[in-house]
Structure formats: structure tokens, C-alpha cells
Amino acid sequence: MIRLEKRPQPSKTWTVATPILAVVLTMIFGGIMFGLIGTSPVEAIRTIFWDPLFHPQFANFSRPQLLVKAGPLILIAIGLSIGFRAGIWNIGAEGQYIMGAIVGAAAGLALYPMESALILPLMIVAGALGGWAWAMIPGLLKVKFGTNEILVSLMLVYVAENILASVSSGVLRNPEGMGFPGSRNLAQWSSSQNLDLIPGTGMHLGVLSAFIAVILAYVLLTRHIQGFNIRLSGQAPRAAKFAGVAPARIILFCLGMAGALAGMAGLFEVTGPAGQVSIDFGSGYGFTAIIVAFLGRLHPVGILLAGLLMALTYIGGELAQLMLGVPGASIQLFQGMLLFFLLGVDVLTNYRVRFGAGEVA
Amino acid sequence: MIRRTLLATAAAGLTLALGAPAMAQDDPTKACFVYVGPIGDGGWTYQHHQGALALQEEYGDAVEIAYQESVPEGADSERVITQMALSGCDIIFTTSFGYMDPTNNVAAKFPDVKFEHSTGYKREHPNVSTYNARFYEGRAVVGHIAGKMTETNKIGYIGSFPIPEVIMGINSYYHHAKLANPEVELVVTWAYTWFDPAKEADAARAMLDQGVDVITAHTDSTAPLAEIGKEDGSAWGFGQASDMAAFMTNEDGTPGPRIASIIDDWSPYYIKRVGQLMDGTYEQIDSWAGMPEGEVVIGEMNDAIPDDVKAEAEALIASIETGEYHPFTGPINKQDGSAWLAEGETAKDGTLLGMDFYIEGITGDIPN
Numbered sequence: 001m002i003r004l005e006k007r008p009q010p011s012k013t014w015t016v017a018t019p020i021l022a023v024v025l026t027m028i029f030g031g032i033m034f035g036l037i038g039t040s041p042v043e044a045i046r047t048i049f050w051d052p053l054f055h056p057q058f059a060n061f062s063r064p065q066l067l068v069k070a071g072p073l074i075l076i077a078i079g080l081s082i083g084f085r086a087g088i089w090n091i092g093a094e095g096q097y098i099m100g101a102i103v104g105a106a107a108g109l110a111l112y113p114m115e116s117a118l119i120l121p122l123m124i125v126a127g128a129l130g131g132w133a134w135a136m137i138p139g140l141l142k143v144k145f146g147t148n149e150i151l152v153s154l155m156l157v158y159v160a161e162n163i164l165a166s167v168s169s170g171v172l173r174n175p176e177g178m179g180f181p182g183s184r185n186l187a188q189w190s191s192s193q194n195l196d197l198i199p200g201t202g203m204h205l206g207v208l209s210a211f212i213a214v215i216l217a218y219v220l221l222t223r224h225i226q227g228f229n230i231r232l233s234g235q236a237p238r239a240a241k242f243a244g245v246a247p248a249r250i251i252l253f254c255l256g257m258a259g260a261l262a263g264m265a266g267l268f269e270v271t272g273p274a275g276q277v278s279i280d281f282g283s284g285y286g287f288t289a290i291i292v293a294f295l296g297r298l299h300p301v302g303i304l305l306a307g308l309l310m311a312l313t314y315i316g317g318e319l320a321q322l323m324l325g326v327p328g329a330s331i332q333l334f335q336g337m338l339l340f341f342l343l344g345v346d347v348l349t350n351y352r353v354r355f356g357a358g359e360v361a
Numbered sequence: 362m363i364r365r366t367l368l369a370t371a372a373a374g375l376t377l378a379l380g381a382p383a384m385a386q387d388d389p390t391k392a393c394f395v396y397v398g399p400i401g402d403g404g405w406t407y408q409h410h411q412g413a414l415a416l417q418e419e420y421g422d423a424v425e426i427a428y429q430e431s432v433p434e435g436a437d438s439e440r441v442i443t444q445m446a447l448s449g450c451d452i453i454f455t456t457s458f459g460y461m462d463p464t465n466n467v468a469a470k471f472p473d474v475k476f477e478h479s480t481g482y483k484r485e486h487p488n489v490s491t492y493n494a495r496f497y498e499g500r501a502v503v504g505h506i507a508g509k510m511t512e513t514n515k516i517g518y519i520g521s522f523p524i525p526e527v528i529m530g531i532n533s534y535y536h537h538a539k540l541a542n543p544e545v546e547l548v549v550t551w552a553y554t555w556f557d558p559a560k561e562a563d564a565a566r567a568m569l570d571q572g573v574d575v576i577t578a579h580t581d582s583t584a585p586l587a588e589i590g591k592e593d594g595s596a597w598g599f600g601q602a603s604d605m606a607a608f609m610t611n612e613d614g615t616p617g618p619r620i621a622s623i624i625d626d627w628s629p630y631y632i633k634r635v636g637q638l639m640d641g642t643y644e645q646i647d648s649w650a651g652m653p654e655g656e657v658v659i660g661e662m663n664d665a666i667p668d669d670v671k672a673e674a675e676a677l678i679a680s681i682e683t684g685e686y687h688p689f690t691g692p693i694n695k696q697d698g699s700a701w702l703a704e705g706e707t708a709k710d711g712t713l714l715g716m717d718f719y720i721e722g723i724t725g726d727i728p729n
Contacts, residue, residue, distance in 0.1 A: 058447055065440050165553055169522060169728075178482060178715055180524050185462055273436030279522075280434040280459055318441055321429045322448055328399065328430040 004351040014349040015297060021348075022341040023309070029341075030334045039324050047323055048316030048334070058319065064202025066311045068273055071207035072097070072265040074307035076289035078213045079261030081298040083254035085221070087234040090255055092138065092153025093262040094286025095160035096131040100263020101270040102160075102167055103130025105183060105277045108192045109172060112184065119191040124205075124267055131263015132256050134160065139255035143248040149255065161282055168279045187275035194272035206268025210307070213261060217300040230254065262286060291339055313338065392416060392635050393450035394428040395441055397457035398556060404581030404602040405555070405625070406430065409456045409479075411603075412627030419632045423639065434459025439466055446471040452638055454631070455479065465489055475638060480526070482714070487645055492630055495651025496526070497533040497713070498681050499623035500577070501688035502659050502674055503599045504534035506621055507575040508541030509670040510597055517568035517576040519561060519585055520551045523728045525716040527579050532720045533688050534577060539722055541673075547723050548573050558584035565589060569596055577601070583608065590618040597665060599623060604660040621674070622660030629655045649710065652681045689713070694721035 027049075031041030052062040076093050083090050104127025108119055138152035167173075169181035176184075186192040194204050221227040232240040233250045241247065265285065270277055292310050296302030317331035394413050398406035410428065417426050427450065432441050438460050445453050446467060452475040455464045461481035468476040468486045476489045484491055507516045516538055520527050535547045548571060550564040557580070565576055565585040574596040578585045581601065586608040589598040594615065600608070600622025608619035630648065637643040650656045659678055662671050680686035691702030696719040702708060719727065 058444060061443055061447055062440075068436070068440075169553075178525065180458065181522055182459075269436065273439070275435070275462055278435065278459060283433050283435060283437060315440070318429065318444060322393075322427055322441075322444055325427065 001356060003354040004347065005354050007350055007352055010349050011352075018345045018349055019295060019297070019302075019306070019342060021345050022338060025341040025345070026334065026338045030337055033330065033333065033337075034326065037326065037330060039326050044320055044324060044326065047320040048313060051319050051323075052312055052315045055319075062315050062319070064196070064200060065315055066308060067202040067207045068204070069311035069314055070307040071204070071210045072269055072285045073289050073292045073310055074210040074304055075206065075213055075265040075268075076258075076262045076286060077292040077296065077303045077307060078210070078217045078300060079258035080289055081293040081296070081300070081303060082217060082220070082230060083258050084293060084298050085234045086230040086250050086254050087237065088251055088254045089150045090135065090138070090153050090258050091150050091290065092135070092155075092157050092286070093258060093289055094282055094284065095153070095157035096134045096259040096262035097266040097269075097286045098157075098160040098164050098282045099134040099266070100127040100131035100259075101266030101274075101281060102164060102172070102277060103127060103133075104263070104267035105186060105270050106167075106172060108186065108189075108271075109184060111191075112189065115191050117191075120194065120205075120271065123192060123271065124264060127267025128260040128264045131266065132260040134263070135255040135259025136252070139252045142255075143251055149251075153255075157286070164277070164281060165279050168277055168281075172277050174276075182278040183276045185275045186271045186277075187273075192271050194268055204268065204272045206265060206272060209264060209268065211304075214300045214304045221300070226253070262289075295339075295342055310335075389423050389425045390420075390452070390635060390639050391425045391427065391448075391450045392631070393445040393448075393453045394426065395432050395438060395445070395453065395455045395457075395460060396428060396430045397432060397434065397459070398581070399430050400428075402556065402581060403583055403605070406456070408603050408625045409454070409627055412631045413454075415628035416631040416635055419628075420635065420639075424635060432460075435463070439463035442467040442476075443470070446474045450474060452477065452635060475643065477634060484645065484647065490634075490646050490648070492634075492646075492648040492650075493526075494625055494627075494656040495649060496623065496625070496657055497529045498651045498688055499657045499659060500530045500533040501537045501681065502677050503577055503621060503623060504537030505541045505677055506599075506662070506666060506670060506674055507534065507577065507597075508538030508545050509673070510620065510666065511538075511542065511545060511575045512595075513572045513574045514542065514544045515546050515548060515571065515573045517548045517550065517565075517573035519564045519568075519576065519578040519580055520549055521555050521579045522553060523551065525714055528716045528719070528727060529713050530579055531723070532716070535723055536693065536720060537677075537688065549723070549725060551728060552580055554580060556581045558582040561585050562588045565598075586618050592618075594665070600660055606660070609661070609663045616663045616665035619663065620665045621662045624658040624660050626656055626658050652678065653684055695719070696721055696723055 027045050031045055034044035035041045051058060053059055080090055080093055104123040107126035108123040111119055134156060137156060138149040141147040141152055142149045172183040174182060174184045197203050229245045230250060233245055274281055292303060292306045296306035313335050320326050321328055396406040396409060400406055400410040413426050413428060417424060429441055432438050434457060442453060442455060442463055454477045456479045458480045461478055461483050464476050464478045465483050465485040468489045472488055478489060478491050480493045481491050518531050518534055531549060538545045548568050550568055552560045552564045554560050561580045561582050562584040565588040568576055569592060576585060576589060577599045578601045583605050586598045586605060589596045597620045598618050600619050602625050604622045604624050605619050608617045611617045687707040689708035691706040692704045693702045695701045698721060
């Protein structure tokens with residue numbers, strides 16, 4: 001008989017060990033899957049995890065790309081993790097990301113073709129405000145009317161996607177684009193372009209901001225009274241109330257912070273790697289960031305590592321498709337396994353596995 | 362200014378550092394394909410992949426193909442295209458409009474790799490060509506059939522986005538339906554998607570409920586045909602992008618909702634271009650071929666279409682294939698009644714590629 005016995009305290013060791021165990025299990029079972037579809041498992045795993053970092057032909061290009069891909073994931077996940085710590089479930093980061101990009105891009109395009117070093121900073125502020133405002137909708141509704149922020153923030157993603165389609169083929173459409181949907185290319189306008197700070201490193205402003213966010217979040221959560229209030233609200237809401245923490249302020253702070261960071265991520269993406277507001281701009285970063293936040297155990301440093309790992313599976317997965325000809329769906333399955341195992345082995349953090357006959361309860 | 366210089370240096374550095382493997386590549390010629398959907402989508406991507414397979418078949422061991430499916434447009438596609446160039450692809454076909462800027466950006470860094478972008482208009486570097494097909498020629502044929510088949514005199518068009526490509530298709534479809542049946546009225550419904558079975562089915566249902574009984578779609582899924590099929594033989598539709606032959610005959614043997622189809626056949630183009638690359642005659646082009654070259658094909662007509670209409674459609678196909686008939690031949694007026702094409706005059710490619718007006722007789726406005 002195998003029994004699970006609840007631990008009085010979550011295990012510190014397993015908190016650190018479970019993500020690693022999940023990755024190992026994913027490699028094993030993913031390897032079996034690749035074997036079943038006729039690809040060498042060792043080669044597939046090596047292509048996904050090793051080649052993006054060390055392949056002589058690709059690594060010079062794909063190493064910086066890891067940062068480009070991980071940057072928005074980390075930035076959004078940091079914002080989300082603060083809310084998750086407080087028990088505020090913002091599922092709509094994708095919408096906040098899209099709205100940040102739209103508002104920020106609109107602020108810049110209103111000044112086109114003026115050339116000024118102030119335009120990009122203005123756009124960043126506008127992008128953060130756009131994301132913040134979009135997150136305030138579920139925030140205010142929750143505070144005023146007690147609505148469920150999970151549903152409201154998620155539904156607003158679909159609203160944001162429709163606004164995106166509308167502005168791409170309407171007000172923000174490139175007047176020189178021959179009627180095709182999509183804005184002017186912001187990465188090609190020197191006032192708005194968000195390029196690598198050091199060329200060839202992938203280190204654009206968004207990636208830098210993600211690193212800064214990791215540090216600030218760490219300081220906030222471990223050294224600041226607001227961080228303590230947030231953690232307390234999540235772990236013991238009643239105790240938090242007795243301690244004088246106003247739930248409404250925590251809700252608005254957490255949603256606003258997550259929205260602003262997601263909005264900034266959207267702006268950095270639209271002025272850099274993506275280049276334009278287009279119907280397909282929303283590429284799911286807002287949803288993937290939820291996975292990243294949990295993969296990183298809601299801890300800033302964990303999120304940093306999780307974001308890089310997630311980026312690695314994306315880029316490695318692309319290489320595997322290209323070099324080994326594995327189907328795109330198998331890569332998605334592989335990423336799904338990672339999440340599945342992560343959630344599955346989480347049980348070890350909170351429960352102890354006991355072998356042998358159990359006592360009758 | 363400093364930023365720009367840095368960018369130029371970076372691009373040059375990248376080329377020097379990374380361009381070499383592509384040049385060192387000898388035989389076989391490697392042709393790579395970037396797809397926007399899964400190869401099993403049954404429409405747009407499926408047809409491009411059929412073209413890639415035909416290319417492989419044609420040249421055998423002399424050509425190696427590689428592809429990547431479901432590549433999102435935007436930042437991800439630029440990385441995928443770069444990785445392809447790094448992996449030694451000699452020619453890269455990017456098969457969706459949204460890959461336009463990424464294709465040109467990557468082309469700047471790999472001057473020795475050839476890039477072919479489908480349905481776009483930007484050729485910013487000498488190694489970028491563009492290709493598209495004259496789908497409006499196919500729309501002319503199905504328009505004629507629609508005009509003859511409708512009982513209610515109401516025909517429908519499911520539009521994806523109000524871009525010149527789609528406007529052109531709407532005008533061609535309506536013009537030929539009207540020539541076949543002067544009483545015909547056109548209903549256009551915008552789905553604002555290229556591929557979303559649920560939305561496409563909703564659009565078809567909305568038109569069927571208004572009494573529309575022949576529908577063509579400018580979206581990629583088979584959902585409209587499935588919806589039309591529920592009318593049990595009182596409404597008809599067409600296969601789009603691929604043949605969609607599964608809807609040609611019902612299980613009981615009666616003619617199915619798909620009475621004909623417009624098939625995109627990219628194989629002649631892929632075989633021609635890779636062949637040119639191998640024999641050294643490759644040049645930058647802006648290709649816009651159609652039925653004469655075999656890139657737009659009308660799929661088999663089923664038995665719901667009476668024999669005389671079939672014969673008329675065959676004659677129309679033949680006249681377009683030989684080049685003796687242009688689907689936009691005057692007299693045609695614009696929607697507001699002003700003259701567009703005089704008697705016998707044919708449309709210029711430039712006008713078609715930027716088409717932003719309906720022709721006379723179509724009601725409603727183009728969105729935006």
C-alpha cells in the first residue's frame with residue numbers, strides 16, 4: 001500500500017527538487033514519445049535542451065533569442081506572481097499585454113514621423129498605463145461589487161483581441177500598407193525602435209526591465225512591508241484584516257502591478273521583436289506566463305529560471321522540427337508534459353509518501 | 362544615429378559570422394517552407410505542403426525539403442526563418458502574408474540565401490521574390506456557376522478581411538454571377554479570420570437564414586460546407602484553397618454541398634523556382650500567375666450542376682486558360698456608378714492589387 005500523509009509544513013527540499021524532477025520526468029517520457037514517432041530520443045532531447053545553447057551553427061543566434069523569448073514571459077510572470085501570492089487570480093495578462101501594446105503604439109504613432117528621443121519613453125509609460133487600466137476593470141469590479149477576477153480578467157482577453165483586430169484594420173492601420181491590416185513598423189522608425197542595447201545579445205529594453213523586475217520583486221517580497229502584507233493576505237486573509245491590511249488596496253495594487261508589467265511587456269514586444277500592431281500580435285505570452293509563474297514557484301529567482309527554461313523548450317522545439325522533422329504537435333505535447341509533471345510531483349511538497357499497510361482512520 | 366550604426370554593424374557581423382554555413386552548402390539544394398497552419402488544415406497550408414511534396418517528387422535526391430508548421434506571424438517567424446537560413450536552406454518559402462517584414466529582415470542578413478514570400482508586396486533586397494496566384498480567375502468560374510444555380514437569386518460570400526485580395530474576389534464572383542443571371546443579389550459577410558471553423562459556420566448560417574442559397578468562402582476551413590450541407594440539397598457551396606472533395610457526394614450517393622472548388626496549386630511555381638535555382642537562371646521576380654500556368658485550378662464539378670451549366674463553366678475555364686478572356690473586361694462601373702472599365706478594356710494589375718472599391722450592383726460598404 002502506498003499512502004499519502006500530509007506534511008505539517010511544505011517541504012523545503014521538495015519545493016526546490018520538484019521542478020528538477022519534473023524536467024527529468026519530462027525528458028524520460030518525452031523521449032519515449034519521440035521514440036514512438038520514430039525519432040531518436042537522445043537526439044530529440046539533445047536538440048531541444050542542448051543545441052540552442054551549444055550547437056556550433058545555431059548557438060550564436062539562438063542564445064540571444066532565449067533572452068528575447070524569455071523577457072516578456074518573465075516580466076509578465078513577475079507581475080502575476082505577486083498577485084498569486086496574495087490569492088488574486090489574474091488570468092487575463094494576455095489582454096493586458098495586448099492593450100499595453102495598442103495604447104503604447106498609438107501614443108507613438110500619433111507623433112509619427114517626428115524624431116525625438118522622448119518618444120520611446122512616452123510609449124513605455126503609455127503601454128504600462130494601458131495594461132494597468134485594463135487590469136483595473138476586474139480590480140474595481142471585484143472591490144466594488146465582489147465579482148470574480150478570474151472570469152472578468154479572462155473574458156477581457158477576448159475583448160482585447162477584438163479591439164486588436166479592429167485597430168489593426170482600422171485606426172492604427174499603416175496608411176502605406178496597401179489596405180492590408182497592420183500598423184506601421186515600429187521597429188523601423190528610429191524614434192520608437194527597441195533594439196538590442198548591446199547588438200547581437202538579444203538584450204533589449206524589455207529584457208533589461210524583466211531583470212530589474214526580478215530584483216525589485218525580490219526586494220518587495222522579502223524586505224518591504226507591502227510584500228509582507230501581500231503574503232499575509234494570501235496565506236491568512238483574516239489575520240491580514242486584523243493586522244490592518246485593507247483587502248481592496250491589496251487587490252488594486254496586485255492587479256495594477258501585473259497589468260502595468262504586462263502592458264510594458266506588450267509595448268517592448270511591439271516596438272522590438274514583433275515590430276507592428278497586427279491581428280496576430282497576441283502570441284499567448286500572457287497565458288504562458290501563468291505557467292512560468294508556477295514553474296518558478298512564485299519566487300522571483302525561480303521565475304527567472306523558469307522563463308529561460310520555457311524559452312529553451314520553444315526554441316529547442318523549433319530546432320527539433322526543422323532539423324529532425326518532428327511534427328509541431330509533438331513539441332506542444334512535450335511542453336504539456338512538463339506542466340503536467342510539474343503539477344503532478346507538486347504533491348511531494350505537501351505530502352509524504354508512506355509505504356506499507358496504513359492505519360485504519 | 363549611434364543606434365543605427367550599431368544596428369548596421371550588428372547586421373554585418375551576423376552575416377560574417379553566420380552567413381558562412383549557408384554558402385558552404387553544396388548539393389543537394391535545400392528548400393525550406395514556413396507554414397502558418399498545421400499541414401493537415403485541409404486548406405491553405407495543406408496546399409503549400411502538397412506543393413513542397415511535389416517539388417521533392419520532381420527532383421528526388423537533388424532536392425532536400427524541410428518545413429515548420431504553425432509558425433505564428435511576427436517575432437517568432439523571424440527567428441524561425443533565421444534558423445532555417447542558418448541550417449543551410451538555399452531557398453526559403455514563407456507562405457503567409459504576415460511573414461512579410463520578417464522575411465525581408467532576415468533576407469538582409471543572408472544575401473546568399475533566396476527568399477520567396479507568398480502574397481506580400483515588399484521586395485526590399487535583391488534576394489527576396491514575391492509570389493501570389495490570380496484567385497479572381499477561379500472566382501469568375503464559381504461566380505458563373507453560382508449565378509446559374511441560385512433559386513432565390515441571392516448568393517453569398519464569406520469575406521476574411523477587407524483587403525484588395527478579397528475585394529477582388531468578391532467583385533469577380535459577383536460580376537460573373539450577374540452576367541449569368543441579371544437578377545442576382547450578393548450578400549457579403551465578414552468573418553475577420555482566415556481560419557476559425559466556428560465563426561465561418563456562423564457566417565454561413567446567417568446567410569442561409571436570409572435566403573442565400575449559394576455561398577463561396579474566402580476562409581480556409583470546411584465548416585461553411587458542413588453548414589450548407591445541413592440544407593439537404595437546397596443550398597450549395599464551393600471548396601476553397603483545396604478541393605474539399607469529402608463534401609462532393611453525400612453518404613447516400615446524392616450530390617453533396619460542394620459543387621465545385623477553387624484549388625491553389627503551388628507545385629508548378631515551386632518546381633519552376635527551385636529548378637531555376639539549380640540551373641543558375643534564378644532571378645528576383647514578382648510572380649502573379651493563375652489558371653493559364655496551372656496555379657489556380659477548378660476542381661471537379663459534381664452532378665448537382667446541370668450539364669449545360671457545366672459546359673458553360675468549362676468554356677469559361679478554357680477561355681481564361683488560353684488567355685483570350687480576362688475576368689475583368691469592361692464595361693464595368695464602380696459601385697457609385699462612375700465608369701471603371703470601358704467596353705473591351707481589361708483591368709490593370711496595379712488597380713487590382715490595390716482594389717478598394719466594389720463594382721456596380723453590390724450593396725453595402727467595404728468596412729473601414
